[in-house]
Amino acid sequence: MNETLHPALLPLGLRDLLPPSAGVEAEAVGRLMAVLASHGYDRVKPPLVEFEENLLTGAGAAMATATFRMMDPISQRMIGVRADMTPQVARIATTRLLKSPRPLRLSYAGQALRVKGSQIRSERQVGQVGAELIGSDEPSADVEVVALAAEALGSLGIAGLSVDLTLPTLVPALCAAFGIVGEEADAVRAALDHKDAAAVAASGGAAAEVLGKLLSAAGPAKPALAALAQLDLPPEAAAERESLETVVRQLEAAMPDLAVTIDPIENRGFEYHTGISFTLFAKGVRGELGRGGRYRAGSGKGEPATGFTLYTDTVVRALPPQEPAKRVYIPVASDDTVAKKLRTQGWVTVAGLAPVTDAENEARRLQCSHVLSGGTAKPV
Amino acid sequence: MQRNETLVLALPKGRILGEVVPMIRRAGIEIEPEFDNEDSRQLRFKTNHPGVDVIRVRNFDVATFVAFGAAHMGVAGNDVLMEFDYPEIYAPLDLGIGRCRIAVAAPQEDANREDPSRWSRLTVATKYPGITKRHFAARGVQAECIKLNGAMELAPTLGLSRRIVDLVQTGSTLKANGLVEIEHIADITSRFIVNRVALKTRPTEIGGWIERLREAADAA
Structure with a gap:
């Protein structure tokens, strides 16, 4: 039983994102993060891996069965790969940022890993974009996070958005x-x-x-x-x-x-929530775009907190069809300043590296919509 | 990525269909005549509601279509729902049709002789490996399931397994094959099921159909 592994085969639930999807996802994440930042949510970046004990306390306990674990050869303690970033951000807020003024607004974007996918979503690596509002139990804080999630998704042009509120x-x-x-x-x-x-x-x-x-x-x-x-x-x-x-x-x-x-x-997935919680859906899109709600940040009694996490793979599925970028082929030895100017106007330029006999044909071969000819971009 | 707005209702082929169709009709859905043609190769059918189409699939597949949101509503037995335990399916309505039970059966002499409390593992032939594993795990026994799609009753006598887990309606098939029902797992009826996202994003429409089906089921 020594089957050769095909070089393209990946473990279940993991995948390569190719052009243009990888670019579309990165841009969507960037725009979501920009909306969060514009509302005063400052970005934090927790590590991929943490001590299991810290990762799985408080609100993190819900992810215990979903977390990949290994032994850290240096500390000889168990460490876990994050399956969800919210507990990490809550940890940061209640330890290193304990002295920062409340309410504390934090945002984050990153990848999380789960030991297995769900029945209808096999993905084990999930991209997350989220915001947490820590230190307030005002209803206005609940309103702020729901409205912020909706505004962020709306900024991507996602239609038919709906939010389902629940009291776990x-x-x-x-x-x-x-x-x-x-x-x-x-x-x-x-x-x-x-x-x-x-x-x-x-x-x-x-x-x-x-x-x-x-x-x-x-x-x-x-x-x-x-x-x-x-x-x-x-x-x-x-x-x-x-x-x-x-x-x-x-x-x-x-x-x-x-x-x-x-x-x-509605209770599933909200086992550790302590108040108003919500799920975000878009009409006709399988799965949830994100979810969030009230929890206690930190160990013990903790601080009142609320927030949300968006799942980038579902968010990308919900995006309206994208206009492909205008791509122009620049034959070798063209005037450099023209290409530069086109880029400032939002064009994507693809430089030729060697002379070709038929530039128009070469442009098509490289999936360019235009070719630079006589100082202007001409459609091919 | 806005898909077609037509609601898709998935109905199960076979045993229950004869009871389901009149109920669907009482709820005000008339399916195009081709649906009744057993030889038809058509799989998707129009109804008197331009916004509602019907598909006819195997009963296990009804749950799958609805769980993944490919169909928005459907009719499935709770045997199928228990087997998959899909969190994406809501089963708001018991239609009270397709009544039977799911049970463990064994040859009479084995049932008399054996002491199941001493078991650590057991082979079971079944169409329901999920239900079977959970049922036996709950009392500390690992069930090794042999998945069969029919003729389960042959398995114990031919030495394939010691037990079977299957649907029982009258018990006559078991009896004809020298088996007895030794444990009742659950009562089964058909449920009206809906996809979770569909209910959340189109609550008025889907809620309306649930109400109409409820009236149709109550009238039965």
Whole structure:
């Protein structure tokens, strides 16, 4: 069994990005980061690999099963390759930047690695662009991050954007109030995750009625809020509902064109979130563009924080079709200043290295749209 | 990357289709006549709603099409949903049709003689390796699954496996092959399923269809 490995074969879930995709992705990341920077989110750059202990504490614990680990031969401790950058940024905020004034706004872009992909997305290396707002529990902070994520995606021309708001703490609060624990709570959770109304009714016990109403409340923001307002919730859950109302109201004022839906029971992937959370979708695009929400930054009780992460591979899939750049072939020994001038005007110039008999043909062979001839770019 | 706005409804071929179509019709969807032609090579069908098309695929594939968002809605048994456990599928509605159960079966004499609490591993012939592995893992047994696509009942008598996990409707096939049902895993019915992203990004439309199907199912 010594099969020769094909030189192009990569391990599952990893890939080469080729032209033009690699360029498109890099440009999209640059534009997203520019929007974040313009709102005062300063960039940080954590390392690829960290001590496992630090990487997987607090909000990072959710990524424990997704993290590649190895032993660091120098410190003889376990180290992990980041599977998500948010815990790293939270660590930076609560350690090295502990003395920086709050609210602290940080942004980041980089690659993360996961031991396996999901059933519908096999990618194991995922590009992330994100922003974290640390040190404020005001609803205006929630509004800011949702609006910022939407603005950043909007700046790329992504159409049909919608944001789904959720309260991951609502169901646990209800279960606790109705005394649903252990396996019973797991069964309720599984039924809610699949939006299986029949199973919710069967496993919900005393909470079945209110959970059923929560289930059917999901949908566009206005009717969903109205339905939520009808519910008789325990005090803790009622407080959550109130802050959700505030956030939706402020968000609608800030971004009237953004489609907002509410799903009060969405929980998957939000296990470590502690308040209003959200997922970003675009119509017709498979998968999520990004997600975010409230968590506690740092170990122990931590600081209130919220933020979001965008997944660059999905973001790129959602981009409108790109206009290919104008490319002009510059035959060897052409006037250098002309090429320079064309570049300043936004052209891409491709220099000939040796004389050719048919410059137009050569331009086409090198996938140029134009050729420099007589001092101007002529279409080929 | 704006795709066509037509909603795609995936329906399963075979056993359940006869019960599904009348329910779909009660919900106000009339599929073009070619759909009823068993010999037709057509796979995608128009309906009386210009914004809704129907595709007819294998029951396992209904879940796959919906999970990946290639179809927005579908009808699938919860055996298929349990097997894949796709997080991208919501199953908001139990249609109450296609009733059966998924169960473990074995030859009568084996069932009498063996003590399963001593097992560490077991070979099982099944179409449902995911469900089978989870079921046995929950009590500390590794199930080594042999994937078969039919005629599961032959496996124990021919020495392929000691147990089978399969759908049971009346139990007559088991009986005819000298097997007995020894453990009930779950009750199965068909569910109306929707793709998660489709529900989030088109809540009014998809929510509307869920309501119409709910009324159709309640009326049945």
